Amino acid sequence: MNRPDILSSGEPEIDAITAQCFVRFEEAFGTRGFAWDVQAQIMSLGKAVEIGKGESATIFSDEDSLVFLAEGACKLVAWAALDRAQVLSFHFAGDLVSVPARAEHEYGLIALTPSQILSFPTRRFLQAVNEESKLLVELHRRTDAALAECRNDSVGLGRKTAQERVARLLMQMAGRIGVASDNEVLIELPMSRGDIADSLGLTIETVSRQFGELRDAGLIETGGRSGVRVLDPEALLQRAGPTGPHA
Amino acid sequence: MNRPDILSSGEPEIDAITAQCFVRFEEAFGTRGFAWDVQAQIMSLGKAVEIGKGESATIFSDEDSLVFLAEGACKLVAWAALDRAQVLSFHFAGDLVSVPARAEHEYGLIALTPSQILSFPTRRFLQAVNEESKLLVELHRRTDAALAECRNDSVGLGRKTAQERVARLLMQMAGRIGVASDNEVLIELPMSRGDIADSLGLTIETVSRQFGELRDAGLIETGGRSGVRVLDPEALLQRAGPTGPHA
């Protein structure tokens, strides 16, 4: 049995965004080799859309969803109250984010920059890939990584000073979206100071003051609202506090 | 092909603790129906031990491990520094905990009460169950639940007051290990005030003061070091702060 290319099978209803999202999804999860009917089910379950800055990526309102971020940058937010937001994580192209529909708090995946997302209803998605062990293993691997990340963040939230939190976030962003040159790293932050504050359990003012201190100390330079040049990554890492085992 | 009972096959080297741990593990994950060789691999990978209060459950020192808690109570701890511990979660019988060996911080799973644990080296465990979709799905389900829990805790750490954190923890413990009677709940806390403080990102003194306030307000009564009687669950939940969607 030959395996037709699901994306170029000439079905006219598949728009450019849907096509691109699925191509990236296939690349990330290696679904090409899957049984034809499983691939078809995955395609029928996934809804691809483009969302603008500030828009919510919630597609399935009453169901937990699994969102693949094909392009752009998003923040996952939970609200302790209307005026008390907690940003749980920032996400970039290639990330898979599980967004709960009804949990202890209200959740939302919000675009920081125009983004292309592919959303699946979690339960039905899992049913569809039930027998595809390879995907299940990859799913578990990613969820486990997200859990590890969340735990590390918890240490930050519970036991680190404002400066350590800000320095750690900058180093994380340097690693994820930074452009290295010489001994410097250039970062174009897609999120606002408010988003950073909400992710670190601080206020905008405190975040701003810490940026100021790091700038005064000569560790970073800021350009415009979103530009950050890390002049001394070593020293910045130092200020992020002890990280290694038993440090 | 008949499927011999792996636990009563009369192999003399299996001690009582190992037997009990595996029985509980089988019950929790339904591994009974698995292929004989997979079951054998699982059994050969799992190390069952009994640990006393304060002892670490770390078995595989250089590998991430998956620990099934068959009996007792444990805390998962990460150290930001030697004197800055963050308790990430409390665990009870039936829980599966993934403990990283080398991460951003040093991790440890420490017994709060004498416990029976069954440890697996994560990587080899996953290889062994590679084709058992049912277990992979369950593994993913549990990891996803742990992630959801961790995220909820993050909201607490980042955006809640000391009183809200303490009240929330008490309600959580009421739900997990509380004994309900009339409109009251009796809790026997297995963890110390220090553990609670480390889990909530507070100090022992602050936790103690919050217990005092809740006691003075008539919401709880304390008996001895570990006994807590929740007199007014409704009011206590209130003090845990807004939880529902968009509250």
Place this chain on the structure above:
DNA sequence: GACGTTCATTGACATAGGTCAACTACAACT
């Protein structure tokens, strides 16, 4: 390229929670 809006910075002040230091009560052991 001036205008206005939004976002970021800076300063003055307030406070929740941390720190340090007694004191008290529980529980384990003789």
Place this chain on the structure above:
DNA sequence: AGTTGTAGTTGACCTATGTCAATGAACGTC
């Protein structure tokens, strides 16, 4: 039951961070 060590409580004080308010810098818009 008395003794002793550990854990918990309470009080006085301190500080990191929050709050409120004003100013200033980016960026989008006409």
